[in-house]
Amino acid sequence: MDGVWIPLALTLKVALWATAINLVLGVAVAFGLARWRSPAREVVDSVLTLPLVLPPTVLGYYLLVLLGRRGVFGAWLDRLGIELVFTWQGAVIASTLVAFPLVQKAARAAFEAVDPQLEDAARVLGLREVAVFFRVSLPLAARGITAGALLAFARALGEFGATLMIAGNLPGRTQTLSVAIYAAVQAGDDRTAGLMVAVVSVTCVVALLLAGWLAPGRVRRVRP
Amino acid sequence: MSVDVAIRKDLRADDRHFRLDVAFASEHRRIVLFGPSGAGKSLTLRAMAGLLSPDAGHVRVDGRTLFDRDAGVDLRASERGVAYVFQDYALFPHLTVAQNIGFGLHRGWFNPRRGTHDARVRHWIDTFELAGVAGSYPSRISGGQRQRVALARALIAEPRLVLLDEPFAALDPALRGRMRAELLALQARLDIQLLVITHDPADVDALDGHTIELRDGRVA
Numbered sequence: 388m389d390g391v392w393i394p395l396a397l398t399l400k401v402a403l404w405a406t407a408i409n410l411v412l413g414v415a416v417a418f419g420l421a422r423w424r425s426p427a428r429e430v431v432d433s434v435l436t437l438p439l440v441l442p443p444t445v446l447g448y449y450l451l452v453l454l455g456r457r458g459v460f461g462a463w464l465d466r467l468g469i470e471l472v473f474t475w476q477g478a479v480i481a482s483t484l485v486a487f488p489l490v491q492k493a494a495r496a497a498f499e500a501v502d503p504q505l506e507d508a509a510r511v512l513g514l515r516e517v518a519v520f521f522r523v524s525l526p527l528a529a530r531g532i533t534a535g536a537l538l539a540f541a542r543a544l545g546e547f548g549a550t551l552m553i554a555g556n557l558p559g560r561t562q563t564l565s566v567a568i569y570a571a572v573q574a575g576d577d578r579t580a581g582l583m584v585a586v587v588s589v590t591c592v593v594a595l596l597l598a599g600w601l602a603p604g605r606v607r608r609v610r611p
Numbered sequence: 612m613s614v615d616v617a618i619r620k621d622l623r624a625d626d627r628h629f630r631l632d633v634a635f636a637s638e639h640r641r642i643v644l645f646g647p648s649g650a651g652k653s654l655t656l657r658a659m660a661g662l663l664s665p666d667a668g669h670v671r672v673d674g675r676t677l678f679d680r681d682a683g684v685d686l687r688a689s690e691r692g693v694a695y696v697f698q699d700y701a702l703f704p705h706l707t708v709a710q711n712i713g714f715g716l717h718r719g720w721f722n723p724r725r726g727t728h729d730a731r732v733r734h735w736i737d738t739f740e741l742a743g744v745a746g747s748y749p750s751r752i753s754g755g756q757r758q759r760v761a762l763a764r765a766l767i768a769e770p771r772l773v774l775l776d777e778p779f780a781a782l783d784p785a786l787r788g789r790m791r792a793e794l795l796a797l798q799a800r801l802d803i804q805l806l807v808i809t810h811d812p813a814d815v816d817a818l819d820g821h822t823i824e825l826r827d828g829r830v831a
Contacts, residue, residue: 507662508701510688512715513768521720526705 390579393559394567395586401475401550401563402543405482406490409539412483413490414532418520420491421498432495439488446484447552454480454553473555478563481549486539493535497528530601537598541591612771612804613638618658618668618678631655631828634668640798641820644808650825652808653698656774659806660695661688672772694765694773699781700757702749702764708756709736709745712763735763755786762797775807779814791817 416435420428438446454461454471464471471477501524509519525532547565554561556570564583571580617634631651635642644652657663659670661677664685670678672693677686702711707725713732717723725746736745739759744752749760758778765773778794779787791814798805807818815822824831 502701504697504699504701505703507657507660507688508695508697508703509714510662511660511691511693511695512764513689513718514715515687515689515718518718518720522714522722523703526722 390567390571390576391582391586394562394564394583397475397478397559397562398544398564401478401482401546402540404479405486405543405546406536406540408479408483409487409490410532410536413487413535413539414494414525417491417494418498418524421495435491436488438485443481443485443546443548443550444552447481447549450477450481450484450549450553472553473557473561475554475561478546478550478554478561481553482543482546485546485549486542489539489542490532490535493538494528494532497531497535498524500531501527534598534601537594537601541594541598544587544590544594612640612673613671614642614659614772614804614806615669615671616655616659618655618665618670620654620658620663620665622654629828631658631665633825633828633830635823635830637821637823639821640804641818642804642806643815643818643820643822644806644825645810645812645815645822646825646831647810651828652810652825653776654828655825656695656776656806656808660693660774661686661691692768692770694768694770696758696761696765696773696775696778698776698778700749700761702757702760704749707746707748708741708752708760711749711760712736712741712767714764715768731767735767739763754782755790758782758790759793762794766797766801766803770803772804772806775805777809777811778807779809779811787813788817 420432451458451472453459454464454477456462456465456470456472461471471480505523505527506519509523514522545565546563547569550561550563551566556562556566558567558570562570564587568580568583568587571577571583613636615636618631620631622629622631629651631654633651633655644655646652654663658665659677665678665680667680668678669676669680676682676684677691677693678684703714706714706722709728709732710722710725712735713723713729716729716731736742739762741756741759741763744756749757752760758781779790782790794805795818805820807814807820809815
């Protein structure tokens with residue numbers, strides 16, 4: 388059973404970290420894009436959507452080029468004693484990158500749906516911009532952001548290509564479920580593979596159901 | 612109490628151009644900005660509240676300069692101490708009636724929990740007979756109650772000047788008369804100046820204040 392639980396625990400750790408990072412990063416970028424009035428906005432948005440369409444192996448290759456020991460940032464991180472290649476933290480970065488657009492797009496749509504008059508109302512009631520964000524914009528966008536985060540979590544759970552490129556396939560250290568499934572099938576261990584496939588499938592279906600239930604438009608009711 | 616406004620703002624959207632060039636001063640307790648939609652009434656109100664930055668001019672309330680382009684003064688909306696009642700009330704849908712009313716009392720980053728009632732909140736809930744709906748969300752209360760919540764939320768900070776954007780337009784005609792009387796009765800008890808914008812001649816008659824007519828972005 389360890390063959391399932393160890394990769395499962397690692398996968399959950401990686402997916403949770405990636406989702407948490409995206410909640411901060413994706414929401415911040417989305418809020419900026421939703422408020423930024425510039426023609427460059429859609430260009431930036433397109434670039435940020437690239438992880439959704441590029442093959443994960445291509446993303447993984449970019450990460451290696453950037454973060455590898457001889458990479459642009461990698462050499463600098465190496466001097467600080469930080470190593471990302473072939474570590475679970477590297478897997479977090481891969482999952483974060485791949486799932487980023489899912490949070491960013493959902494959050495941007497949610498922020499754009501917030502009535503600007505409500506934010507104005509908070510301003511004339513004496514609130515500074517940071518307080519307006521935390522007390523009006525963010526709570527009103529929370530449903531959409533949560534739906535995006537659930538999708539991102541599901542996506543991170545299944546991350547394979549970019550993870551394999553940067554974190555590799557080290558059992559117990561960087562071998563996540565989807566990589567372990569591949570390894571189990573290669574080794575002819577159908578029982579373990581089947582069990583892991585079931586775990587991933589069920590988790591993803593639950594995340595998608597929750598995301599669908601939270602998605603804006605489905606349930607317009609604001610807490611009873 | 613006095614209001615002294617002289618503002619100019621050029622607005623462009625696509626190929627359309629609108630120039631707001633409004634100046635008026637009044638010491639009347641009730642000022643009514645009257646005119647058709649598109650005359651620049653709401654823009655004037657937004658400029659006074661600090662939600663729109665004019666290209667030139669000044670805004671003074673009770674001798675305090677809120678905006679003066681030449682002197683480089685442009686206070687944030689949050690620093691102006693001017694109350695604003697929005698046309699469709701702009702109540703926060705994620706907060707209860709009591710939380711909406713008390714919203715401006717705390718300037719911190721997070722909304723106080725439901726059920727933390729300030730004495731001032733309780734006072735306004737009683738004044739407007741909202742006790743029965745204090746824990747309800749705005750989507751669950753009537754139009755008249757919504758307006759009372761919006762008024763209470765604006766008045767709780769004890770402003771000297773209250774700006775009201777078409778305060779009766781969202782109400783059905785029967786309720787409109789009652790809410791006009793309620794607003795006048797309220798003003799009789801409080802030391803506040805009202806600046807009401809409306810397109811409805813019936814409001815002008817009922818409010819019986821210093822009426823300033825706006826047309827195409829200027830005082831007619």
